[in-house]
Amino acid sequence: MSLLIYGTITSIILALYAVGFSLAYGISGLANFAHGALYILTGYLVWAFLNQLGLPYFLSAPLSVVIIGFLGFVLYWGLLLRVRGVPLAELIVTFAAGVAILELLMWKGFYGIQYSLPLFVRGGVKLGGVAVDYQRLFVVGTGIVLIVLLYLFVHHTKIGLAFRGMAQNERTALSVGIESDWIGSLSLAVGSALAAVAAVVVLPLGVMESAIGYEVLIYALAVAIIGGLESTLGMIVGSFIIGFGQVATARYLGPKWMIIVPLTAIVLVLAIRPSGLFGQFKELEERI
Amino acid sequence: MAEGEARYRKKRLDRGIKARADTIFAIASYKEILYLALPRALPVIILFSLPFILTGYWGKVLVYACVYGLLALSWDFLASCGLFSLGQAFFLGIGAYIAGTLSYYFHWPPVITLPIATIGGGVISAALLSPVVRLRGVYFAMVTLMLPMLFMKMIETTGIFGGAQGLSALKPLAKGWVGTYLMISVFLACLFIFRRIINEDYGLVLRAIRDDDRAVMSAAINIYWRKIQALFVAGAVGGFAGAFLTHHYQFVGMSVFALDYSILPVAAAALGGPGTFAGAALGSMILVPLSEALRALSGLRIAIYCVIMILSVIALPEGIFHYIERKYHQFERLVRVG
Numbered sequence: 334m335s336l337l338i339y340g341t342i343t344s345i346i347l348a349l350y351a352v353g354f355s356l357a358y359g360i361s362g363l364a365n366f367a368h369g370a371l372y373i374l375t376g377y378l379v380w381a382f383l384n385q386l387g388l389p390y391f392l393s394a395p396l397s398v399v400i401i402g403f404l405g406f407v408l409y410w411g412l413l414l415r416v417r418g419v420p421l422a423e424l425i426v427t428f429a430a431g432v433a434i435l436e437l438l439m440w441k442g443f444y445g446i447q448y449s450l451p452l453f454v455r456g457g458v459k460l461g462g463v464a465v466d467y468q469r470l471f472v473v474g475t476g477i478v479l480i481v482l483l484y485l486f487v488h489h490t491k492i493g494l495a496f497r498g499m500a501q502n503e504r505t506a507l508s509v510g511i512e513s514d515w516i517g518s519l520s521l522a523v524g525s526a527l528a529a530v531a532a533v534v535v536l537p538l539g540v541m542e543s544a545i546g547y548e549v550l551i552y553a554l555a556v557a558i559i560g561g562l563e564s565t566l567g568m569i570v571g572s573f574i575i576g577f578g579q580v581a582t583a584r585y586l587g588p589k590w591m592i593i594v595p596l597t598a599i600v601l602v603l604a605i606r607p608s609g610l611f612g613q614f615k616e617l618e619e620r621i
Numbered sequence: 622m623a624e625g626e627a628r629y630r631k632k633r634l635d636r637g638i639k640a641r642a643d644t645i646f647a648i649a650s651y652k653e654i655l656y657l658a659l660p661r662a663l664p665v666i667i668l669f670s671l672p673f674i675l676t677g678y679w680g681k682v683l684v685y686a687c688v689y690g691l692l693a694l695s696w697d698f699l700a701s702c703g704l705f706s707l708g709q710a711f712f713l714g715i716g717a718y719i720a721g722t723l724s725y726y727f728h729w730p731p732v733i734t735l736p737i738a739t740i741g742g743g744v745i746s747a748a749l750l751s752p753v754v755r756l757r758g759v760y761f762a763m764v765t766l767m768l769p770m771l772f773m774k775m776i777e778t779t780g781i782f783g784g785a786q787g788l789s790a791l792k793p794l795a796k797g798w799v800g801t802y803l804m805i806s807v808f809l810a811c812l813f814i815f816r817r818i819i820n821e822d823y824g825l826v827l828r829a830i831r832d833d834d835r836a837v838m839s840a841a842i843n844i845y846w847r848k849i850q851a852l853f854v855a856g857a858v859g860g861f862a863g864a865f866l867t868h869h870y871q872f873v874g875m876s877v878f879a880l881d882y883s884i885l886p887v888a889a890a891a892l893g894g895p896g897t898f899a900g901a902a903l904g905s906m907i908l909v910p911l912s913e914a915l916r917a918l919s920g921l922r923i924a925i926y927c928v929i930m931i932l933s934v935i936a937l938p939e940g941i942f943h944y945i946e947r948k949y950h951q952f953e954r955l956v957r958v959g
């Protein structure tokens with residue numbers, strides 16, 4: 334029972350990590366390697382608003398999300414626009430930007446126990462004999478609501494339609510009047526904002542470290558490789574595979590082997606279905 | 622510019638010495654021989670004479686520059702067949718730990734451990750990465766980014782190979798100049814061999830895999846096997862650098878998987894110009910002394926590399942080496958248009 338509950342919680346957390354990354358990559362083909370750094374930066378921003386400016390939580394959290402979203406937007410117009418279409422340069426720029434953010438925060442000394450965020454809600458509840466605290470339940474709720482909202486946004490709004498058009502074929506989208514730079518930057522902004530939302534709800538569970546930044550990136554990538562990129566379903570299934578795999582590994586082999594799960598899952602999936610579990614033909618072309 | 626105003630454009634002309642191809646020259650005088658030989662001989666002469674001039678601290682920096690240079694060369698070799706690695710530390714770490722364990726548990730001298738670590742590093746890197754050679758570009762980069770961190774975590778948690786303490790009191794390299802000159806010669810040999818290989822048929826196939834792997838497949842060439850070969854070469858070069866560092870420090874620990882070793886080679890190649898090897902070598906010769914000079918800002922070092930990387934990718938995407946090469950081989954003059 335506890336395996337089931339904690340597996341679900343871990344999987345939802347992974348889905349939260351991955352959703353922004355998959356969205357930005359699926360739409361604009363930009364792999365945002367700064368994803369993990371933006372995640373940690375959000376945590377720091379919230380902390381700074383709370384403790385240095387004295388803002389209340391319900392104000393500082395959305396404010397940080399908006400700022401990070403805007404940062405994603407700026408990242409596109411300031412840096413990525415100039416190297417668009419050169420995969421190597423895109424990769425170097427986003428990765429370097431991410432590492433620079435993480436290292437700057439480390440240099441400033443913003444890691445450690447005193448920088449942890451407070452929980453929204455204290456206390457817990459017993460579900461079928463397993464103690465779960467409210468914060469984790471809140472994370473699960475946020476994850477589900479976010480994915481549903483995102484689905485509705487992408488499938489029932491005009492911008493969502495433009496997103497899907499871009500994802501299918503950038504040039505055709507351009508020819509029907511969808512400005513690809515605008516939509517690309519928007520997708521990066523939304524992706525970054527989603528990373529920020531994940532940070533706001535998940536970070537209170539642990540401490541802030543630069544290692545977490547890389548971990549978030551790695552899990553986002555692993556989920557993306559396993560699930561296939563265009564389908565939301567693939568992303569969810571991917572995160573559940575890794576999530577349950579990790580919880581089961583931690584239970585039966587010990588927590589130190591947890592880190593191996595994403596890599597093993599990637600290798601297995603590549604051996605069985607190279608395009609990812611729910612990948613379509615287009616991704617097959619791109620990936621192998 | 623307004624209409625009617627005199628407009629100029631830059632016209633570039635190759636120097637008259639080149640015949641048909643980039644590598645075939647029509648030489649008519651000693652001057653032209655010198656013109657061709659100088660850029661090739663100069664780095665060799667400079668690197669071999671530097672140990673006499675630089676002693677003590679900066680002499681060590683020269684060795685590190687060569688170690689990083691080897692990693693940058695290995696990165697460039699992988700990149701030239703379309704495999705973008707963000708985890709050069711992985712290759713370095715494998716070589717370092719092979720040399721370290723052999724030296725620590727079996728007390729073998731560097732003469733034996735260096736070649737074993739080179740070959741073994743290549744084999745292990747190629748074997749471990751062979752399941753993911755089907756991945757391209759960003760996806761391969763993701764996996765290579767994960768690997769060094771994974772190994773670091775595994776060594777830390779399981780405590781194998783000395784765990785977090787590392788293995789110390791290993792056999793040193795021979796005293797005196799031997800270590801320095803060994804490193805410099807390997808570095809230069811690698812540079813010239815890679816530059817030659819990439820223009821031979823073998824390198825042509827590798828570059829074609831980067832540009833259009835479907836076309837290479839349709840020519841009945843097994844691209845995965847070629848990529849594994851490229852991984853072996855890159856892994857062997859990185860492994861040698863790692864084994865050298867192990868014996869140089871007489872210590873091997875988790876720090877060989879550190880991010881420094883992954884970031885700096887990419888930064889060096891980006892600064893010097895990817896795809897030429899000389900660019901990667903030049904970049905590391907600039908960046909490593911720079912980072913030593915900036916040692917006071919030690920915490921900021923990686924951040925500075927990143928800024929250099931971004932600036933060079935955006936402002937000078939061709940890299941320093943391409944720029945110098947163009948200036949050296951071509952006349953430039955302004956011609957009037959219209």
